[in-house]
Amino acid sequence: MRRTRAGGRRVLPPRCGALACGLLLTLNAGCHGPRSSLVPAGEEAARILPLFWAMVVGGTLVWLLVIGLAVYATHLRPRAHRYGTVRTFLIGGGVVLPTVTLAVLLVFGLRLLEAPAPPADALRIDVTGERWWWRVVYENPDGGDPIVLANELRLPVNGAAVLALHSHEVIHSFWLPSLAGKRDLIPGRVNHLVLQPTRLGVYEGACAEYCGIGHANMAFAAEVMQPAAFAEWLARQAAPAAAPSSAEARRGATLFLQLGCGNCHAVRGTAARGSVGPDLTHVGSRHTIAAGRLPLTHATLRDWIAHSAAIKPGTLMPAYPLPPDELDALAAYLRELE
Ligand code: CUA
Numbered sequence: 001m002r003r004t005r006a007g008g009r010r011v012l013p014p015r016c017g018a019l020a021c022g023l024l025l026t027l028n029a030g031c032h033g034p035r036s037s038l039v040p041a042g043e044e045a046a047r048i049l050p051l052f053w054a055m056v057v058g059g060t061l062v063w064l065l066v067i068g069l070a071v072y073a074t075h076l077r078p079r080a081h082r083y084g085t086v087r088t089f090l091i092g093g094g095v096v097l098p099t100v101t102l103a104v105l106l107v108f109g110l111r112l113l114e115a116p117a118p119p120a121d122a123l124r125i126d127v128t129g130e131r132w133w134w135r136v137v138y139e140n141p142d143g144g145d146p147i148v149l150a151n152e153l154r155l156p157v158n159g160a161a162v163l164a165l166h167s168h169e170v171i172h173s174f175w176l177p178s179l180a181g182k183r184d185l186i187p188g189r190v191n192h193l194v195l196q197p198t199r200l201g202v203y204e205g206a207c208a209e210y211c212g213i214g215h216a217n218m219a220f221a222a223e224v225m226q227p228a229a230f231a232e233w234l235a236r237q238a239a240p241a242a243a244p245s246s247a248e249a250r251r252g253a254t255l256f257l258q259l260g261c262g263n264c265h266a267v268r269g270t271a272a273r274g275s276v277g278p279d280l281t282h283v284g285s286r287h288t289i290a291a292g293r294l295p296l297t298h299a300t301l302r303d304w305i306a307h308s309a310a311i312k313p314g315t316l317m318p319a320y321p322l323p324p325d326e327l328d329a330l331a332a333y334l335r336e337l338e
Pocket residue numbers: 129132171172173207208209210211212214215216218
């Protein structure tokens with residue numbers, strides 16, 4: 001690092017100050033917002049937050065101790081130690097300090113692991129990591145077919161949900177920082193995660209385990225709602241798709257089946273019954289498409305159908321470079337599926 005001298009003192013060049021400011025601002029950006037674990041919106045996230053601060057404070061103290069000792073050894077040039085001082089230092093710093101520190105951390109960690117059992121009436125939600133999106137399945141409150149959604153959770157505030165996490169191919173990790181810690185989705189086993197949101201809002205989550213080319217584009221959102229609004233939303237999601245109302249949307253519905261979209265996607269109440277891709281029965285009510293890659297609008301639906309592979313490399317959705325009027329018709333149909 002280049003240094004300059006001012007009045008006999010060595011000072012860092014201005015570029016270093018700007019760099020430090022930029023770094024601090026970047027770090028600060030992680031302190032709030034829809035993906036922050038530092039402002040918990042759920043009981044799970046609040047329960048594990050003290051662990052983060054214990055690690056930050058503990059790590060800082062250890063760093064200061066090590067740097068202090070290094071400065072002491074290299075700059076303060078202590079005179080030759082007597083044997084007794086060295087032995088005290090080795091036994092104190094090499095045996096007593098780590099034993100006490102690790103014992104305290106062990107007790108602290110074990111107490112954090114004791115999560116209270118979720119209530120018996122908690123929602124049951126199956127979440128499966130796909131290539132590269134999230135299949136979300138709610139139990140049907142009327143006892144009918146399960147409600148299949150994609151890349152979006154909705155939860156009642158002050159309620160509880162138990163997520164059963166599945167994967168068929170590779171390991172993913174479900175992470176919704178504002179609501180809970182992360183949990184892996186491992187092929188061949190089912191892991192569980194309890195969510196107990198305490199604050200209304202829309203929170204963002206992502207896959208936190210590298211799972212292939214689409215890993216960075218495997219996001220999702222969770223909206224925490226008032227219980228009455230949640231019940232209304234779930235009842236709407238349980239219903240089959242509404243018939244298209246405009247002429248353009250009706251043309252889109254016909255094209256959807258003619259082009260074979262229904263081989264991969266289901267639209268309940270129609271002949272589209274595929275299960276490879278996301279269920280589109282109520283796609284128009286979602287906030288985003290392509291696992292958080294784009295906000296859901298008419299224009300982004302058109303773009304996604306025409307250029308899926310370019311927008312999200314590795315997606316199993318083939319690109320359909322159709323004439324503009326057909327893209328408009330398909331987008332109009334999908335927007336109406338609310
Ligand atoms: Cu799924 Cu990374």
